[in-house]
Amino acid sequence: MQDWLASIFNGNVLALTGAALAVILAGIGSAKGVGIVGEVSSGVVSEDPSKFSQTLLLQALPGTQGIYGLLVAFVILNKIGVVGGTFQNLTMTQGLLIFAAAMPIAIVGYFSAIYQGRVAAAGVGIIAKKPEELVKAITYAAMVETYAVLALLASILMVFGIKL
């Protein structure tokens, strides 16, 4: 039993789980966020097809969290040698450290993407009435993204800071 547990909770599994969660959670968040904006945009575009490019711009905004998640995962994979090297044998502590480093972008990415999606969807309402105010709608959405950027930064700095 103990052997079995140890084989599951070894450093490599933990590190990979962290990387996977960064992609999974941030990705789900982005998918939700982009989805919300897409639904609202379709309504507006059905009235006025010329607003497609503007709404597309807003729809792209909550998509960045998913990219950040992938980015952190890649940095982790690079660090532990899955990509471009040999898979190192990590201790349990090292694995946990890497797992912890992935958490900021995984969790903040998930939530910020959804909230950003909601702000951007509301921004589509601005586009519907006043298309010239696109930048204001974008700026509101960008305010939410700040926290995803900060989480990304924290995750990256943590991964870089871990000594293997």
Place this chain on the structure above:
Amino acid sequence: MSIVKMQKLDLIGFEEDKENIIKALMKAGTVHIVDSREKLEEDEWNELVHSENAEELIAEIDEKLARIKSAIEYLSKYSTAKKALFAPKRKISEGEYNTVRDSESELWKVIETIEQYNHELTGLKSEENALRNLISSLEPWESLVRPLEITETEKVLFAIGTVPASVNIAELEQELEGQAPESFIEVVNQDKNQLYISVAYHKDISQPVTDFLKGIGFSGISFRGLTGTASENILSLNNKIKKIEEKREEIHNKSKECADYIAKLETFYDCLVIERDRKKAMGRLLNTQRTFILEGWVPESEAGKIEKLLTKHWDCVVDIRNPEKGEDFPILLKNNPLVRPFEMITEMYSLPSPNEIDPNLFLAPFYFIFFGMMVSDAGYGILLSLITGIVLLKFKLEGLAEKLIKLLFLGGISTLFWGAMFGGWFGNVVDVITQGKFTIPPIWFNPLDNPMKLLIWSFVFGVVHIFTAMGLKGYLMIREKKYLDALFDIGFWYVFLLGLCFLLLGGNIAVIGKYMAIAGAILLILTQGRSKKNILSKLFSGVLSLYNVASFLSDVLSYSRLLALGLSTGVVATVINTMGSLFGFNPIGIILFIIIFVIGSVFNMAINVLGAYVHTSRLQYVEFFGKFYEGGGKPYNPLKIKTKYIDFTNINKEA
């Protein structure tokens, strides 16, 4: 560089000159006409003057414009001339313009014909749809030999209809045989969802058969009004469709003959636009019985010309004066060509109000630097500048589009610079292609190797940016002669914050920093509560003001996005290159690599350019403008000839 100085123009002229004066001003294109109608709400004005009610006339012209526009759109489908995306306006001479104006009645005839064609085409389309629907409902019955109109004979009733596909037809036949022997059931056709069946039965047993059919979910179908078999009907319907197509072809051909009118219609459209704008302008004026009053704003440099123009040709009173203090005038920005594209960022936020400064000169360098740092890949920089450069050379752009493309062009140059500094050329593509034998070294350092270094530099850029904003605030205070406020609210903060920054650097300079910070803090505690009355609350709000350090700190931390977005470009580019190189160094692998590399790079560049644009704007709006800028100015919108399709070749733009 600045907000253009405006002068107020007041003009009183004779009613009969009004149209000509407005025409002349339109041609000059420099007078921003103020809507004077709000004066009518005051009684003393209301008794003297009235305004020309132009709304109805304008609505009428707008309606005409809509008709012409839809005619142009209709014809452009038939035009053989290819239109580019950003086609320049067609140049026409005044003679051509006048002939178009004179042929107004002919053009209306053309428009009416086109509307007729359009109407017919819509009619044909719906007719065709109805026919096609009928055909598709007849198709399942194509093999039924009985004519559709025959539903009974002397002794026998017929029915056709559908039952769900789940019904087992063999069982059904047996069952029916048992219940009503004088009947016959036949499956004519079947598809995924249902069976198409035909039933014949003796009139005497109609009741049990209908009950039975009801029980198996039969729903009857009848083609009322159709005679002959289904296949005969389909044939004749197809013939009708063919006729419709012929008719349509005929209309298409006739439309093609009209396609030459596009040019004339476009000219006509613009001609009416000019007329409408003129009417709109005239609606803003105030009239007495025989005179009219015009209020407007003219850029200082143009004021003399306008005055000369007006007094030379007409008997009128012209008064040109500088704006009074606090009087709002429309805002026109004037900057050198390098700064001009960045005006867009300010315009999107809000134009400066007349008593503010034009922030673009200060905004531009930071925007330039930050944009490049966020994308930070030399390859993408070259690509971005190349694309936007070609667009700029090939197309004559105007207004916002021109500014945006130029902004991206400059952004591309900055991106190239920072990409070279950080060693990013399409990520690490050189490294991947040469399989590690060759790498382009960064000029400065690679942020992936030392992210902390770039993080600190990001903060340094942030501090400089924020300090610039504070300096501008101080400048505004000094301009309003609030010298002490500038010293207390900006100067002391500089001392305090700089002290804190030095403290962080460590070493000898930290000692200086320590004393600066302490001195700054004391000065701030002493001065920040100066508006409070009693000494205790003065001190208290002084101490409390030091809490603003937190907001300064959060502002500076916000610049960490420079690092984060910069890193993200590089890492995603590396991911793309790695993915592409997975298939090895063989012919198929190389082709796959090229495909993945091209698609991935374009995607990554687009996402990052969007990200850089958004986040750089945010830094300007929140961190920079938040410190000193309010905005709220109204744009300078002079009465001028605004055309959509045409441009006049000669200067004499008589409308």
